[in-house]
Amino acid sequence: MSDLLRLGIVGSKFAAAFHFESYHSAGALATVAGVYSKTRENTDKFAAARGITAVSSFEEMVESVDVVDICAPGYVHEQYAIKAAQAGKHTIVEKPYTGYYGPDDAGDDWRGDTACKQTMLEAAMASVERIDAAVIAAGVTLCYAENWVYAPSIQKEVEVLTATQGQILWMTGEESHSGSHSPSYGNWREAGGGSIDR
Numbered sequence: 001m002s003d004l005l006r007l008g009i010v011g012s013k014f015a016a017a018f019h020f021e022s023y024h025s026a027g028a029l030a031t032v033a034g035v036y037s038k039t040r041e042n043t044d045k046f047a048a049a050r051g052i053t054a055v056s057s058f059e060e061m062v063e064s065v066d067v068v069d070i071c072a073p074g075y076v077h078e079q080y081a082i083k084a085a086q087a088g089k090h091t092i093v094e095k096p097y098t099g100y101y102g103p104d105d106a107g108d109d110w111r112g113d114t115a116c117k118q119t120m121l122e123a124a125m126a127s128v129e130r131i132d133a134a135v136i137a138a139g140v141t142l143c144y145a146e147n148w149v150y151a152p153s154i155q156k157e158v159e160v161l162t163a164t165q166g167q168i169l170w171m172t173g174e175e176s177h178s179g180s181h182s183p184s185y186g187n188w189r190e191a192g193g194g195s196i197d198r
Contacts (some may be wrong), residue, residue, distance in 0.1 A: 005030040006059040010080050011071035012037035012046035015094045019071055019145070020050055031040075036061045037072065069145075070094060075101045078127045081142065085134040092140045096142050098127040113120040 007023055007030055011015050016035065023030045034053040037043045047054035055061040058080065068084035068196055069092040078098050084091040100120040135142045159172060160166065 005067060006033040006065045007031070007067045007069055008055075008065035009034055009035045009069045009071055010037065010058065010061075010076075011035075011094075012039070012042040013071075016046060016069075019069055019092075019094070020052075024050075033065050035059045057094040058083060062089055065089060067092060067171075074099050078131055081131045082134040083141050085131075085138040085142070088138055088140060091133075091135070092143045092145055093143070094145075097146075097147045098124060098131060100124045100127075 002104055003047060009019060011034060012035055022031055023032050026172045031048070032052050034055045035050075036055045036058050037046070038052075040056065043054045044055075067090045068080065069089075070080045070084075071094045074096045074153050076097070077093050078194075080087075081091050081093055106176065131142070157168075161168070
């Protein structure tokens with residue numbers, strides 16, 4: 001049996017490329033055993049550019065991996081996280097963890113209104129609970145790929161502020177890219193909503 005951690009990536013665009021590069025740099029510790037996305041052409045292109053296996057279904061991919069890394073749009077995170085857990089696979093979920101994606105009869109331009117905020121919160125939390133329940137029932141590990149809170153610089157600032165009982169007077173930041181590159185990003189039914197309505 002190999003000591004390599006075998007990973008399967010769901011998705012074939014920007015986030016998947018980021019994650020692949022991270023795994024590739026792990027060298028002797030991990031290998032990407034396959035990639036799957038809903039568009040076969042994108043799957044094949046992603047796989048060919050990286051010398052990995054393109055698979056035709058999620059079910060095929062989970063048969064040959066230890067960990068499933070979900071780098072697809074938010075609206076499918078719950079679906080694949082639960083399927084991965086049920087298959088006994090550890091899972092990584094790219095941000096957002098999950099969310100609210102509008103009512104079933106919403107069109108692509110649905111934006112919601114103030115009256116539905118509680119419904120949105122309840123639906124998003126119900127999604128979290130379904131994912132968590134599947135992970136707990138399967139006894140697998142689920143990781144959330146949002147690194148800012150645990151970044152060493154942030155943790156050091158927390159330590160300093162706690163020790164000194166200080167306060168933050170000024171904060172600046174920068175981004176490593178200019179926002180989502182996904183065509184799903186501007187579509188409520190695929191990207192979800194948040195505190196700032198698009």
